[in-house]
Amino acid sequence: MNSIQLLPIGTVDQSLLERLSKALTAEFIAGCEVLESAPEPSFALNMARQQYSSTEILASMTDRPVSAEARILAVTSVDLYIPILTFVFGEAQLNGRCAVVSTSRLRQEFYGLPANASLLVERLVKESVHELGHTLGISHCVNYECVMASSHAVELIDLKQRSFCRACRARALAFRK
Amino acid sequence: MNDKAHLLIVDDEAVVRDSLAKWFQEEGFDVSAAMNAQEALAKMAAQHFDLALVDIKMPGIDGVELQSRMHEIDPEMVVIIMTGYASVETAVAALKNGAYDYVSKPFDPDDIAHTVRNALSHRNVERENTRLRETVATMTQPKEFVGQSPAMMGVFESIQTVGPTETTVLIRGESGTGKELCARAIHAASSRRLNPLVVLHCGALTESLLESELFGHEKGAFTGAQYRRKGTFETAAGGTVFLDEIGDINLKTQSDLLRVLQEREITRVGSSRPISVDFRCIAATNKDLEALVKAGTFRADLYYRVNVFPVQLSPLRERRSDIPLLVDHFVRKFSGAMNKRISRVSPAAMDLLERYSWPGNVRELENAVERAMVVAREPELQEQDFSVQASAAPECTRRSLESVEQAHVLSVIEDCQGNQTLAAEILDIDRVTLHNKLKKYGWRKTTAGAP
Numbered sequence: 001m002n003s004i005q006l007l008p009i010g011t012v013d014q015s016l017l018e019r020l021s022k023a024l025t026a027e028f029i030a031g032c033e034v035l036e037s038a039p040e041p042s043f044a045l046n047m048a049r050q051q052y053s054s055t056e057i058l059a060s061m062t063d064r065p066v067s068a069e070a071r072i073l074a075v076t077s078v079d080l081y082i083p084i085l086t087f088v089f090g091e092a093q094l095n096g097r098c099a100v101v102s103t104s105r106l107r108q109e110f111y112g113l114p115a116n117a118s119l120l121v122e123r124l125v126k127e128s129v130h131e132l133g134h135t136l137g138i139s140h141c142v143n144y145e146c147v148m149a150s151s152h153a154v155e156l157i158d159l160k161q162r163s164f165c166r167a168c169r170a171r172a173l174a175f176r177k
Numbered sequence: 178m179n180d181k182a183h184l185l186i187v188d189d190e191a192v193v194r195d196s197l198a199k200w201f202q203e204e205g206f207d208v209s210a211a212m213n214a215q216e217a218l219a220k221m222a223a224q225h226f227d228l229a230l231v232d233i234k235m236p237g238i239d240g241v242e243l244q245s246r247m248h249e250i251d252p253e254m255v256v257i258i259m260t261g262y263a264s265v266e267t268a269v270a271a272l273k274n275g276a277y278d279y280v281s282k283p284f285d286p287d288d289i290a291h292t293v294r295n296a297l298s299h300r301n302v303e304r305e306n307t308r309l310r311e312t313v314a315t316m317t318q319p320k321e322f323v324g325q326s327p328a329m330m331g332v333f334e335s336i337q338t339v340g341p342t343e344t345t346v347l348i349r350g351e352s353g354t355g356k357e358l359c360a361r362a363i364h365a366a367s368s369r370r371l372n373p374l375v376v377l378h379c380g381a382l383t384e385s386l387l388e389s390e391l392f393g394h395e396k397g398a399f400t401g402a403q404y405r406r407k408g409t410f411e412t413a414a415g416g417t418v419f420l421d422e423i424g425d426i427n428l429k430t431q432s433d434l435l436r437v438l439q440e441r442e443i444t445r446v447g448s449s450r451p452i453s454v455d456f457r458c459i460a461a462t463n464k465d466l467e468a469l470v471k472a473g474t475f476r477a478d479l480y481y482r483v484n485v486f487p488v489q490l491s492p493l494r495e496r497r498s499d500i501p502l503l504v505d506h507f508v509r510k511f512s513g514a515m516n517k518r519i520s521r522v523s524p525a526a527m528d529l530l531e532r533y534s535w536p537g538n539v540r541e542l543e544n545a546v547e548r549a550m551v552v553a554r555e556p557e558l559q560e561q562d563f564s565v566q567a568s569a570a571p572e573c574t575r576r577s578l579e580s581v582e583q584a585h586v587l588s589v590i591e592d593c594q595g596n597q598t599l600a601a602e603i604l605d606i607d608r609v610t611l612h613n614k615l616k617k618y619g620w621r622k623t624t625a626g627a628p
Contacts, residue, residue, distance in 0.1 A: 055196065083190075083192045083193060083283065084193050084196045084197045084200070084282060084284060085196070085200065085283050085285070085286050086283045086284065086285045087286070088286070094202070139202070139203055139204075140203050140204050142205070150203065150204055152286035153286075153287050
């Protein structure tokens with residue numbers, strides 16, 4: 001992987017994207033550019049659940065022309081789901097090129113708490129590195145501090161680091177070669 | 178942790194199968210999916226699964242039915258039922274049928290992750306428990322009960338017959354014949370083998386001590402009773418109580434014991450509240466209980482209560498054919514323990530051992546072999562290594578009538594603790610005759626009947 005393209009879907013705070021871009025550049029040592037915003041993904045909306053299907057958003061992204069060495073990460077503020085789960089923070093194509101993350105449940109306000117901008121950035125960076133990790137073929141890690149640890153709740157996101165553990169970093173490097 | 182546990186997802190909706198399979202793959206599981214019961218059962222026939230997530234509502238065979246069929250194939254597999262709506266009826270039906278848990282769609286990711294993880298660790302604990310129970314069962318098999326003589330074969334058969342029952346057993350035999358080993362073998366052959374076998378040597382305890390040993394006591398029941406203590410019958414919970422030397426119990430405790438055996442209830446010393454107890458009783462004695470009953474020192478009703486299934490252990494001198502086998506067994510045992518390379522006994526030494534009368538029976542033989550092993554030089558035990566040499570001279574079967582009578586009269590009077598009336602009754606001679614014989618054999622009542 002030599003470049004990352006950030007695709008804002010719907011309204012996403014520009015400064016948030018910039019801070020994310022910087023963090024991803026540092027973590028993956030790869031160029032990171034912010035693409036032009038895509039419209040709200042109304043095609044993926046489930047009316048009954050009032051949530052958006054992450055799988056359908058991913059499917060819509062595969063048409064975009066992206067080189068084999070590049071990854072495209074969609075960032076959205078809408079709440080995502082997959083049919084069997086009540087929600088997901090994000091979804092990625094394992095060994096693929098596309099991934100999507102949502103800021104919806106990373107915000108403290110979602111849980112009735114006062115807003116915390118830096119905590120939101122921290123969580124978004126972790127989830128973005130996590131989903132991009134899946135596109136590099138890395139599964140969940142049992143080390144709870146590794147960014148690839150599976151997180152089913154924000155508390156678990158807060159618990160982990162924003163970088164790979166040694167084993168997962170080795171996997172990421174192996175993939176690059 | 179649970180990485181690479183094998184998961185089987187059964188759901189007729191492709192979207193559910195796919196998204197669950199992908200999600201669990203990312204969680205580090207090895208996932209297979211099936212669209213209906215037939216496919217699921219076919220996959221189970223081809224591969225082992227640790228856990229199955231089964232949709233309750235499927236065309237054809239539904240989830241509850243499928244779960245039963247899965248458990249017929251693999252009772253250890255954990256089955257979690259998925260329901261579209263959290264309906265209490267279906268969930269209860271599934272759980273009654275043996276499902277581990279049920280989850281309603283869509284799942285909270287945290288909940289499903291926990292449920293699956295808990296289910297797998299629960300299954301692992303159960304498996305480990307089964308394995309440990311099997312290990313314990315093999316460890317509780319008594320290995321030292323050796324013999325091939327007709328007498329011992331009869332004993333082994335009795336153990337196999339009475340072991341699995343709840344029957345009270347009375348083991349009779351001279352001291353050193355292996356009464357406790359026999360009790361252990363009966364316990365090991367019973368369904369109580371994983372529960373304790375509590376041994377109580379009744380002869381070693383005074384009246385009040387025996388009472389508190391058997392029934393336990395409350396704090397402050399007597400001087401020195403600083404804590405509440407459980408008695409033998411309570412400690413044996415679900416297991417076996419082995420009352421050794423039951424013939425030595427005094428009349429007062431005999432009546433208490435009789436009540437416990439009848440009512441299966443005990444009352445701790447210093448308490449008035451009866452506690453029900455679950456135990457099996459095995460008793461042993463080297464005394465002639467019938468004679469003690471006749472003499473009035475052993476309660477007849479307790480005798481009948483205890484003497485339900487008697488097992489008679491023959492003295493070693495009556496099963497001499499077992500001596501080489503036993504010697505061999507002890508030599509192996511002690512050579513391992515003493516780290517000595519001795520593996521055989523010289524023919525002359527074996528001949529000596531086979532001729533000796535062994536009044537102390539197998540215990541005496543064991544001690545003799547142990548002592549010989551200490552002094553012997555590798556690689557074999559010689560005649561001179563055994564201290565039984567001197568006393569081996571009078572061969573049991575070639576003795577005068579008088580010497581046999583002397584030995585028998587003296588052993589009976591000792592057994593009756595000097596009570597001449599009782600001894601005369603057992604020997605079926607009158608007291609004057611007995612008195613004369615005792616005088617002739619130079620017997621003097623030195624110990625005043627104290628044990």
